[in-house]
Amino acid sequence: MGYGAFGLVEVLGEANAVLVTDQMLKAADVVYETQDTKCGGHALIFVSGSVSAVKAAVESVSEFPVCKIFNSAVISNPSEEMVKIVEEFKLRRKK
Amino acid sequence: MDGQYKGMAIGVFELDSECACFVALDAAAKTADVKIQAVERNRLSAGACVKMRGSVSDVKAAMEAALEAARPMANIVSHTVIAAPAADTETAIEMTIHK
Numbered sequence: 440m441g442y443g444a445f446g447l448v449e450v451l452g453e454a455n456a457v458l459v460t461d462q463m464l465k466a467a468d469v470v471y472e473t474q475d476t477k478c479g480g481h482a483l484i485f486v487s488g489s490v491s492a493v494k495a496a497v498e499s500v501s502e503f504p505v506c507k508i509f510n511s512a513v514i515s516n517p518s519e520e521m522v523k524i525v526e527e528f529k530l531r532r533k534k
Numbered sequence: 535m536d537g538q539y540k541g542m543a544i545g546v547f548e549l550d551s552e553c554a555c556f557v558a559l560d561a562a563a564k565t566a567d568v569k570i571q572a573v574e575r576n577r578l579s580a581g582a583c584v585k586m587r588g589s590v591s592d593v594k595a596a597m598e599a600a601l602e603a604a605r606p607m608a609n610i611v612s613h614t615v616i617a618a619p620a621a622d623t624e625t626a627i628e629m630t631i632h633k
Binding site (some may be wrong): 445447448449475477480481483509510511512514517518519520521523524528 | 551552553554556557559560563564568569570573575577579580607608
């Protein structure tokens with residue numbers, strides 16, 4: 440399925456990731472893809488949806504941060520290599 | 535990982551933040567026809583490294599685009615392009631992927 444855009448937000452730790460994910464899902468109609476955390480390190484959350492929805496979600500997080508946001512980005516019209524990597528991350532989390 | 539990447543040039547860059555890695559990865563994939571072999575978080579706190587494969591000119595162009603995209607977002611830990619990897623370099627590259 441085609442992804443309109445990916446939204447990436449990087450926070451510290453899995454607990455903050457849940458907080459930010461919840462805030463993003465309420466802010467706009469985006470789909471939670473997956474998240475990549477490394478034991479105790481930074482958590483990177485992936486959400487996808489249309490470009491405007493993803494932009495709104497990421498902006499709502501950076502305007503009203505629930506915790507320290509290290510980095511956030513919106514990647515519109517992702518290349519198929521990027522989609523392949525995100526799919527791989529989703530599989531990796533399923534194990 | 536299967537052997538589909540045998541003999542392709544390798545481009546590896548490591549940034550201080552994984553978010554910038556994905557922005558750079560996307561810019562690289564859009565600029566040149568490179569295959570992204572893996573994105574790995576070998577560093578505990580934040581950073582991640584991206585492994586790109588393709589022909590030498592593609593990998594060089596993709597590397598420039600990636601570093602250009604990543605410069606404002608994060609500082610670049612290291613980057614390199616290996617035109618003709620030796621056989622054992624392939625196994626070294628694949629070893630850390632499924633950690």
